Amino acid sequence: MTNSPNEPTTATEHETDTGTGDRRAIVTDDLTKEYGETTAVDSLDLTVEHGAVYGFLGPNGAGKTTTIRMLTALLPPTSGSGRVAGASITDREAVIDHIGYLPESPPIHEEFTAREQLEYHGGLRNMDRSQIEERIETLLGRFDLTDAADDRIATYSKGMRQKTGLIQAIMHDPTVAFLDEPTAGLDPRAARTVRETITELAAGDMTVFLSTHILPVVEEIATEVGILYDGQLVAEGPPAELKDRLETSEDSTLEDVFLDVTTEEPSATDSTR
Numbered sequence: 001m002t003n004s005p006n007e008p009t010t011a012t013e014h015e016t017d018t019g020t021g022d023r024r025a026i027v028t029d030d031l032t033k034e035y036g037e038t039t040a041v042d043s044l045d046l047t048v049e050h051g052a053v054y055g056f057l058g059p060n061g062a063g064k065t066t067t068i069r070m071l072t073a074l075l076p077p078t079s080g081s082g083r084v085a086g087a088s089i090t091d092r093e094a095v096i097d098h099i100g101y102l103p104e105s106p107p108i109h110e111e112f113t114a115r116e117q118l119e120y121h122g123g124l125r126n127m128d129r130s131q132i133e134e135r136i137e138t139l140l141g142r143f144d145l146t147d148a149a150d151d152r153i154a155t156y157s158k159g160m161r162q163k164t165g166l167i168q169a170i171m172h173d174p175t176v177a178f179l180d181e182p183t184a185g186l187d188p189r190a191a192r193t194v195r196e197t198i199t200e201l202a203a204g205d206m207t208v209f210l211s212t213h214i215l216p217v218v219e220e221i222a223t224e225v226g227i228l229y230d231g232q233l234v235a236e237g238p239p240a241e242l243k244d245r246l247e248t249s250e251d252s253t254l255e256d257v258f259l260d261v262t263t264e265e266p267s268a269t270d271s272t273r
């Protein structure tokens, strides 16, 4: 790869909170979401630093999507608060200026071509024309989509849609990118490109909030991991530290940690926060 994914943009450093030196890209305080009787997210206190790749893990139904939807200001919390890049998560307009989001189903229009979709998105994000063109060319090339860029998305495979959605989530160089299963449906080469791209973006100070069930990906690229269980953060720390805390074996994996902290049994790592 020759071009850094950050290269064509003008922003070289992401903002910290109004020059106070606050390095927190995401912070939540007692963040809670209830759906009727169900507490999907339960008093979550989360801190993610700028430039982190935060692997957000948890079993099905643990509350990951609900958390991300609150952090991206799509869903109001029942109680508690949160800030993303300094903006309150109850202020959708302020939050949206700073974030990119790849949800489970990428928000792309079937009747557009990938190029049209990405140009449209760049316009919505107030990028200038030359910046949009340059960025699109770089990222389409990087994700092997150049030849299909002028075909309608309706004709795309699942992986091609996923790549288009991912480019859309990062092309405007957001302060924080929320990526839900970014490698889902991708072939091994494309999946590797995604992992390398995430690492490079974080090196350029973008914060990547990564939700995935593919633990080797997290083990490889996450600088910090948070494991959610029943709406609560039951373990948090750098992957190597979490593995070290597990006393059961010399060479534990993140999967061992995950299984240990997401059972009803008392865990070896206990609550590690």
Ligand SMILES: Nc1ncnc2c1ncn2[C@@H]1O[C@H](COP(=O)(O)OP(=O)(O)OP(=O)(O)O)[C@@H](O)[C@H]1O
Pocket: 035, 038, 039, 040, 058, 059, 060, 061, 062, 063, 064, 065, 066, 067
């Ligand atoms: N719109 C909704 N109405 C009622 N309950 C909901 C709603 N959305 C989610 N829930 C419940 O909230 C809990 C958390 O769901 P959420 O989708 O956040 O989990 P998740 O960790 O993203 O799961 P998965 O890994 O399966 O995607 C679950 O018990 C789910 O049934």
